[in-house]
Amino acid sequence: MAENFQAPVNKTAHAFDKGRLESMLSTRFFYAPAFEIYRGVAGLYDYGPPGSSLQANILAEWRKHFIIEEHMLELDTTILTPATVFETSGHVARFADWMVKDIKTGDVLRADHLVKNVLEARIAGDKEARGQAVRVVEDEKDKKKKKAKPVKLLDEVVAEYERILAQLDNYSGPELGQLLRDHNITNPDTGNAVSEPQLFNLMFASSIGPTGQHPGYLRPETAQGHFLNFSRLLEFNNRRVPFASAQIGRSFRNEISPRAGLLRVREFTMAEIEHYVDPENKRHERFHEVRDVELDLLDRHVQSSGHTTITRISIGEAVDKGIVANETLGYFLVRIYLFLIKIGINPKRLRFRQHMSNEMAHYATDCWDAEIENSTGWTECVGCADRAAYDLTVHSAKTGHPLVVQEELKEPIVTEKLVVGYDRKTLGKTLGKGFAIIQSVVGGMNEAELLNLKGQLAQGSAVIVSPEGQQFKLTPDTLSIEWKTFTQSVREYTPNVIEPSFGIGRILYTLLEHSFWSREQDVDRGVLSLPPIIAPTKVLIVPLSPRDEFKPLVREVSAKLRKAGVFSNVDDSNQTIGKRYARNDELGTPFGLTIDFASISKRTMTLRERDTTIQLIGDIDEVIPIVIELVNGSMDWPEACQRLSIYEGVQSLE
Amino acid sequence: MAENFQAPVNKTAHAFDKGRLESMLSTRFFYAPAFEIYRGVAGLYDYGPPGSSLQANILAEWRKHFIIEEHMLELDTTILTPATVFETSGHVARFADWMVKDIKTGDVLRADHLVKNVLEARIAGDKEARGQAVRVVEDEKDKKKKKAKPVKLLDEVVAEYERILAQLDNYSGPELGQLLRDHNITNPDTGNAVSEPQLFNLMFASSIGPTGQHPGYLRPETAQGHFLNFSRLLEFNNRRVPFASAQIGRSFRNEISPRAGLLRVREFTMAEIEHYVDPENKRHERFHEVRDVELDLLDRHVQSSGHTTITRISIGEAVDKGIVANETLGYFLVRIYLFLIKIGINPKRLRFRQHMSNEMAHYATDCWDAEIENSTGWTECVGCADRAAYDLTVHSAKTGHPLVVQEELKEPIVTEKLVVGYDRKTLGKTLGKGFAIIQSVVGGMNEAELLNLKGQLAQGSAVIVSPEGQQFKLTPDTLSIEWKTFTQSVREYTPNVIEPSFGIGRILYTLLEHSFWSREQDVDRGVLSLPPIIAPTKVLIVPLSPRDEFKPLVREVSAKLRKAGVFSNVDDSNQTIGKRYARNDELGTPFGLTIDFASISKRTMTLRERDTTIQLIGDIDEVIPIVIELVNGSMDWPEACQRLSIYEGVQSLE
Structure with missing residues (x-):
């Protein structure tokens, strides 16, 4: 019986080190800049084997949590879209960001990001000048640029900067231009002045067909593909409302100057839900199941007053008080929360922020973002917008095809x-x-x-x-x-649409940050504590050596796991067992099985847990069902420690 | 005990009717033209709920059959690609089709398709004139066009046409132009002459970044994303060769005039494997496992002699005789075959055809296509090409980054x-x-x-x-x-690449054709006999009515199935049970569970099999594990019939 299984693991012995994480993610090929050998293209990344697998597992969990659990109707629509669709939806006119040009070099910068970077650097410089500790927010491309000059500011200037930053997303282009002038903001890379903000449309254009006469765009969201199929979906659902459609797919946005790794890219995987409801009845039949769940909310009124104070409140109370507009919106906020927690996001670094009025996309009447804190600050990872009847109405008006519900x-x-x-x-x-x-x-x-x-x-x-x-x-x-x-x-009506929209790459990256730590005794030994359900590999089988005598047992264990739906990898390289496990700690593999001479003579096998590095030992036929339960989540590690004995040879192997 | 479970089902009572299938696929929203309410765009299709689910299940099976079974390294690389990559790979210069223009209307046609359509129509017209039965090959866009005029041809003309058709893929552009002139081929839609064939590049172009200075393309294949990451993949695989990378993703080809539904589209999902081998050793360590599997082969020599005679031969013999170049290529041909059969492709309508020399893509040195027969003829659904060292060599030369293996x-x-x-x-x-x-x-x-x-x-x-x-x-x-x-x-060498490349949409569509039939007693009752592993829904739960008293049992059965990983749907609409089952026969749902008053009073439940419509009855707790085994494939229907009693109320329900 294992006694010391609760030996505490100190995951915070070393401060989070972004450089260390990124170097590990690159070495283990979670992802890498696309076209790297051609010197890359900003904002495009390729996922390697562990990254692809992690992404596939997150998507599989998403499919279970949303599509299957809620009987949503899945869609797979095209990326290429004729221009007329986005003219109707308003994207050609309004899906744009404000950009400025360096007046000498012509370099292009996003106006709001420029204001943010410069003001944050000045505030940091002020803190340094006042002798306060500065929390360094890293900028991927150039860490030096963010290093602040220690210049003390007047108290009222600091307050003004903080007020601007709290509502930065609320400024129009001309207002951003005014800010640039008022606060003397220049291009920090060159010191040159910048132009007035201009709109830049974020859609990639192309042309469909051999004659060049059919302009098209790559979709910037999957949503339009849902709306255009609304009549077919309604029919498929036996003409009943409410229902939801769901789609996982690639979207494209021609970001002005992407610099933030996976957090701001030009091509990304989204998972989007469009939930169609009666505008006169936005109650949700399963709301009672989630009413008592508490969320951290940051509503638009708090932000407009220049603050970022969080309110922790049950969703039932938030809806009752009108902070969250209706049950359906509230239900989805909780479902989003539960999904993110399940895959390993730290709930203490997750908040829901309401958009301010100028910040909202042109099609939305209300929007809450699930923001997750990471080394760059708070990042929008899921948007949950109420698009009202906007899209269905405009497409119906343009095409003459009624996108309505007829209710007996x-x-x-x-x-x-x-x-x-x-x-x-x-x-x-x-x-x-x-x-x-x-x-x-x-x-x-x-x-x-x-x-x-x-x-x-x-x-x-x-x-x-x-x-x-x-x-x-x-x-x-x-x-x-x-x-x-x-x-x-x-009764005939155009349904309203509640849209939870997930940026999978952003979630994946923040999850990697939240999961990463270094062993107390050796900062170079990184570990990714990914939950078993989404870990790229669930079980690593480690024979003592690549010698033939271990192969029959490796095959047996591997086959038995596979039969139970648990897919394992074998590492029979020549490295020490400790090195092989260290590599798999970096890959986030939660469990290891060691096959040694005792396995051959006595049919015993050790089971190692990634975070604690504790190893248990038992008969092969006793260990296998326990591993399967651990992977499936029907048993936790303390229980496994009750069922098997501690293996005392741990130190010699590590 | 059920005695008459082997009552034969006559699936060929009615001839295959493409119009009927397409109408059913549209009604049940397997797929539909994208942007339908905007009158659509040729070559773009959206998948609805059953189509998306069928596609997801085919891909899940593909992932198991290839990636997991063979421990391939999965990748997820970007679609957007800078132009320079495709300049190096040769796609900018050579990834093109020959097109001709109608000299009066300017309509664009693909030159080889024009020759094929016109000569096939003439041969059909000849047959009709000779009073022979004509096998109608349907053209999606316009069925009338294909209707042949009954004109008798000279025997030698027919032979010449057949010789041209057998090697149509082998003609160059100027040769196609010569054929058009020699055989007086005009645009059948207008009767007008057409221009000389010109090359048309099939890649969609776009521009990356806000300054418009970075031309890019949408990838026409996922392969380049593998090759550019070769060094990282090799490192991930502990520098061992052979190994394979695999990727599932969207690709784009700007087809000249797509008309054939899902068989020729402009945006499609591919699944591609790049298997890297030592050019001096193309043996495969698992070849002995597949050596005796027999395939239908059509090699290039037979085609060059103007014939299409199939040879049925074991892959071991084919490799020994040099018909298939090496073990690795042979191994993959069998693995492709086994995958296609597993998901429900009729093995009698599957052949492997070798490319002729002029037909091959510019990067290939040998290529075999898995062709599947359907209502339009034989369609390439999987290509298996030997790309030799072509891609790795050109990228390495262009970038100076060595894409090589160093072998101790x-x-x-x-x-x-x-x-x-x-x-x-x-x-x-x-x-x-x-x-x-x-x-x-x-x-x-x-x-x-x-x-x-x-x-x-x-x-x-x-x-x-x-x-x-x-x-x-x-x-x-x-x-x-x-x-x-x-x-x-x-020893340093550039590995050779064997590339199995799957067009998922083509496979999905031919599978639907192979699975579709109508009930003997009623041609309007279509059935899709999809295997349980890929059926969109595995089990339909049908309560007698939507009344509340059935709901607890529906929940219980649904939860127990879900716990075993079997996801079911409930149809509690007001329609008759027979109508609800008929709808699900069209959706390909293999099993149905009926919950009626006896379920409440005696806890019995009936289990219905889609193809035979036979219903068995048993205790709920006895039926559930049987359904689970049926879905997982660990039990077949005859065995289920041995375990449960026939329910005699079948007729009244159907």
């Missing part, structure tokens, strides 16, 4: 209306064109005017006058006005 | 060489520039010349003459020539 009313709506009847034959014959004028005048009357006309006719006749002053005399035999009963049994 | 030699290669030594000080001082001339002349000598010089020096002195006639006298103290021993312990 349980109780038909009965209304009484005045209906006008003409003796078309007589009127047409006697009045010719005059008949059309009468129809136009009478057709334009409201209920009161019609009632008045009805009264006159009841008295024998009435005279109506056209806008041009022409007079027509009407009698009850040529024109009748009667009350009629109308029964409406179908 | 077990026995070092020892060589003796003559080495020249100079007294640099003296020669430099006395001769100045003359020293450089001496070095150049001596450096250019071969072994015989050096031996001669060595002999002269041994005699006291030697005179050498520069190309310009300048003479230098040398003595043993200023110049020495000695034998030295060199030991080479590392």
Whole structure:
């Protein structure tokens, strides 16, 4: 029986070191700049084997957590999109960022990022001048640039800078231009002044077909592919609302000057949900299941007042108080939270921030971002927007194809209306064109005017006058006005859309930061504490040496794991067992199985846990089911320690 | 015990009807033209819920069959690619098709497709004129166009047409132009003549970054992303060869005039493997496992002689006889075959065709296509090319980054060489520039010349003459020539690449054709007999009605299936059970569970099999594990029929 399984692991013995993490991610080929041997292209990254596998596992978990759990309708639509679609959706006119040009070199910078970088550097310089500790926020491309000059600022200047930074996302292009002038902001790379902010559209353009006559764009989001298929989706769902469509796919944004590694890239994998609801009923039938879950919220009012104070509040209370607009939005915020926690994001570094009014995308009426803290600050990783009826309405208007729900009313709506009847034959014959004028005048009357006309006719006749002053005399035999009963049994409406939209690369990168630490006794021994469900490899099988005598057991263990759906890797290289495990700690492999001479003679096998490096020992047929349960999450490590004995040879192997 | 479970199902009672299949696929939203409400764009399709799910299941099976089974290194690289990469790879110059223009309307047609369509139509017209049955090959866009005029041709003309068609892929552009003239081929849509064939590059172009100075393309294959990462992959694999990288992702080809539904599209999902081998050893360590598997082969010699005769042969024999070039290529052909059969492709409609020399892509030295027969003929669904060292060599030459393997030699290669030594000080001082001339002349000598010089020096002195006639006298103290021993312990080579490349959309569509049939008693009742492993939904739970009393059982059954990893759907709509099952037969759902009043009172449940429509009955806790085994493939339907009783109420429900 293992007694000391709770030996604490000190994961914070060494401060987080971004350079160390990045070097490890590169060496282990989690990801690397694309076209590296061609000197790369900013904002494009390739995922290597562990990165691809980690991404695939995150997506598989996403599919289970959202699509399968909520019976969403999955879609896979095209990236290439004809220009007319994005003209209608407003992206051609408005999906743009403000950029400035260095007036001498012509280098292009994103205006808001320029303001942010310069003001943050000045605040840091002020702190240094005041002798305060500076929390270094690293900039990927050039760490020196962010190093602040120690210049003390007036207290009111610091306060002003902090106010600007708190609502930076809320400024328009001309306002950013004013800020640049007011605060003397120049290109920090060159010291040169910059131009007035100009809009730059973020979509990549191309041309479809051999004649060059069909302009198109690469989609900047997967959402339009959902909306254009709305009628088919509704039909597939037996015409019932609410329902959701979901799609995992690549999108493209021609970022102005991407510098932040995986956090700002030009090509990325998204996972998007479009949840269609009745605008008059945004309740959610499973809201009661999540009501008591507490979230850290940062609403728009707090930000507008220049602050970033977090409120921790249950989603039930947040919806009751109107902080979060409705149950459906609230339900998804919690589901997003639960997903992120499940894959290993630190809940203490996760908050939900509401967009300010100028910050929102042109199609949104409300938006909350799940922001995750990392070495660059708080990063938007999931957006949860209420797009209202915007997209379905504009596409329907443009194409003439109705994108609406027709709902059979349980109780038909009965209304009484005045209906006008003409003796078309007589009127047409006697009045010719005059008949059309009468129809136009009478057709334009409201209920009161019609009632008045009805009264006159009841008295024998009435005279109506056209806008041009022409007079027509009407009698009850040529024109009748009667009350009629109308029964409406179908209600037609354009649904509203709640859209949770996940940037998978950003989530993956922040997860790597949250999972990374170094062993207390050796800072060079990095570990990625990824949860088993998303770890690239679940189990590493380590034979003592590549000698043939271990091979039958390796095959046996590997086959038994595979039969249970647990896929393992074998490392039979010539390196020491300790080195092989160290490599796999960096790859985030949670469990290791060592096969040695005792395995052959006595059928025992040791089971190693990545974080504690504790090894347990037991009969092969006893260890295998325990590993399977550990990987599937139906057993935790302390329980495994109760079931197997501690292996005392740990030190010699590590 | 069920006795009549082997009641035969007649799946061929009705001839295959493409129109019926397509209408069903559209109604059930397997896929649809993208941007349909904007009148669509040729060659772009969206997958709806069942299509997305079918595609995801095919890819999951692919990942298991190839990546996991063979421990391949998975990659996920970018679609956007700077132009310089495709300039190096040869795609900018050569990844093109021959197109012709209608000289009056300007309509663009693919030259080889034009020849094929017109000659096939003439042959069909000839058959009709001779009173033979015509096998109609349908053209998606316009079925009438393919309808042949019944014109009898001379026997030798028919033979000539057939010879041209058998080697159509082998013609160059000018040769296609000659064929058009020789055989009077015009645009069948208009009757107008067409232009000379011109090359049209199939890559979509775009521009990366805000300044428009970085031209790029959307990748037409995922392969270059593998090659550019070769060094990192080799390192990840502990510098061992052979190994393979694998990638699933979107690629783009600007097809000239796509008309064939999912079979020829402009944006598609590929799954590509690049297997790196020692060019001097293309044996495969698992070849013995597949040696006896028989394939239908159509090699290039048969095609060049104008025939399409298939040879059925074991892969072992094919490699021994040199029909298939090496074991690695042969191994992959079998693995491709096994994968396609596993997901439900009819093995009788699958052949492997070798490319003819002019047909091959510019980078390939040999290529075999897995072709699957469908309503349009034989379609290339998987290519298996030997790209030799082409790509790694050109990228290495362009970038200066070595893309090579360094192999430690077990026995070092020892060589003796003559080495020249100079007294640099003296020669430099006395001769100045003359020293450089001496070095150049001596450096250019071969072994015989050096031996001669060595002999002269041994005699006291030697005179050498520069190309310009300048003479230098040398003595043993200023110049020495000695034998030295060199030991080479590392062999460096550029690996060869074997590339199996899968077009997932083509496979998916042909699979739908192979799986589709109509019930003998009612041609309108279509069924998709998809294997459980790839069926979009595995189990449909059908409560008798949407009433609340059935809900607890529905939840219980659904939860128990989910716990075992089997995901089910519930159909509790108001339609009859028969109609609900008919809908799910069209969706390919293999099993159905009916929950009725007996389920509540006696805890019994019926289990329905899609193809036979036979229903079995048993206790809920007895039926669930059987369904799980059926879905996982560890039990077949006849065995299930042995374990449960036939439910006699079948007819009333259907």
